[in-house]
Amino acid sequence: MIYTYAFVAIAACVAIERFHNRRAKATIVLLLAAFLAIAPRFYGNDAVFSVLADAAVYVMLALGLNIVVGFAGLLDLGYAAFFAIGAYTYGMLASPQFGLHLPFWALLFIAAALAALFGALLGAPTLRLHGDYLAIVTLGFGEIVPQIFQNLTKYTGGPNGIAALDVPTFFGHSFGASVMPYYYIALFGIAFALWISRNLRESRLGRAWMAIREDELAAKHAGIDVLRSKLAAFAIGASFSGIGGVLFAAKLALVSPDLFGFQVSVLIVSMLVLGGMGNIVGVVVGSLLLTIVNSALLPQINSLVDTAFHTTLDLSNLHFLIYGAILVGIMLFRPEGLLPSRERRAELHHAGEAAVDA
């Protein structure tokens, strides 16, 4: 069942990428939205929608990171830190931890703002750095943040984290134990993230990002305020992650520091690399594919193998091998990703030779 949903969504994405007619694209988007909104009434169960809601959160994260890495060309290896900040915002302000019970809906915005603030705080001193140095600094930041959450036991519950988070309500109706509200909210989140991404890409700021990505020096001399544009990318990208964090924490009703390690940052980077960095639709496909493999395909293969050979293998160990293989394989054999934008593919396959040492 989960594969039906995933297949429909991915097929629609591929179709959107292949059609050039604006009206055809809009029709497909509307049909897909209608399908994703209505089909759950007839088809599927809580387990399926739980995975789909998680997938939707990852799509949001990937879209946020895509602004930083794909649009502005800044490799951020500590993106999970902002996810953690969002999740802990909910964990600390909507739980018995301090006796604070702020509403879920307000916290979505508060977390987005906080994550953006931390994005700017990290970015302000570090965005002068280039390429790999920036990657390493963000990696360091990504290691520090969960460690701080783990160490400040008095406020964050330490290694155990905070449990029994508030169950959100919608006009007085509690979400209860159902996963459907999270599924729908995450769908809205994706729609919003897609809309923002698309508009940003076409905006003055978006064109500034791409200019910086292609040639920072040239962009600077063309009058672009490089530092401010990069800061904006960091802050906006981080805010997506903050919202994702609140959704994630509310659905799980739990936050703990080990949920936001380096492997999460690399997972999101793998989604981008797999789908095609910079291309919005490609990124959606990449994150859907990886989430489905992680939460549906691997467990299923695992139980199949176990029943067939009477073993008790743990294939969840293979996650890292899969992310690693994706990063290496795609970079070596299809650097533009599975579903790149036309411009990017053209660049990598024709102009590539001219851009040596770029």
Add this chain to the structure above:
Amino acid sequence: MHEFLAQLANGVELGAIYALIALGYTLVYGILELINFAHGDVYTFGSFVALGVLVGLRAAGVLHGAGLILGIAAALIAAIIASALLNAAIERLAYRPLRKAPRLAPLITAIGVSFMLENLIELWQGSAPVPFPNVIPNPQLQIGALEVGVQQIVVVALAIVTMVALHFFVQRSRLGKAMRAVAQDRDAASLVGIDVNRTIAITFLIAGALAGVAGFVGGVSFGSAWFLNGFGAGLRAFTAAVLGGIGNIAGAMLGGFLIGLLESFSTWLIGGQWSNVAVFSVLILVLVFRPSGLLGESLPEKV
């Protein structure tokens, strides 16, 4: 005072290990401008190979008397060879095809290789730390107020000898000269007849060999090997390389010892759970305020 000296000795020992790993990062960065993210895992691999050899020899019952010394030497040499070959293989398969790709591509590939290695080592050795065979005697020496194990002295001495040898190799030998030439300008080096690919491959072999030495030494001094060891140690060593000035051999050694001391003293003074935060804060501060490091020269940006 007693505790201070003990932490000092501890930090120097840790620092020697970090310095050995840091040299690998610095050599590769110097020549390719690539952060070889998988380097830490090459170190882990070396540790496990040394461990495997020692376990095998102990089971064969040859680890006593002269056999013990030969056995330790065999474990060290096996770790060196295995790590060197692994590192060179990574370069050949994963980095060489990307020599002309956009700059972030090799780094992303390196992260991928690192994840794959970690997972493969986990599949091979399990997810729990494996204890190192406790076969190497470690009598304690009293020097004034300082009490150190012979192992600690040997570990530091081995590291220093290796580093001095590397320094002379790079500065004096023909191959070292070729390495420096390729690091300075790859195209010009190939014009004067240096085989660039071969030189880069040899650099990876040497960096891997150093990681092998570190793997053996680290296994002995930590008393265990673990599939994720290389991640933390690698990041610390990379921080050390950056602190000293990346691409600079003396800088990597200095940075290694400083980071080792920082870790042991921060563990002592503010608690082990903060040592990560301390090390990565140093990394961020150095990169932001003095990206050329303590001993590095600031280079004009390449256009």
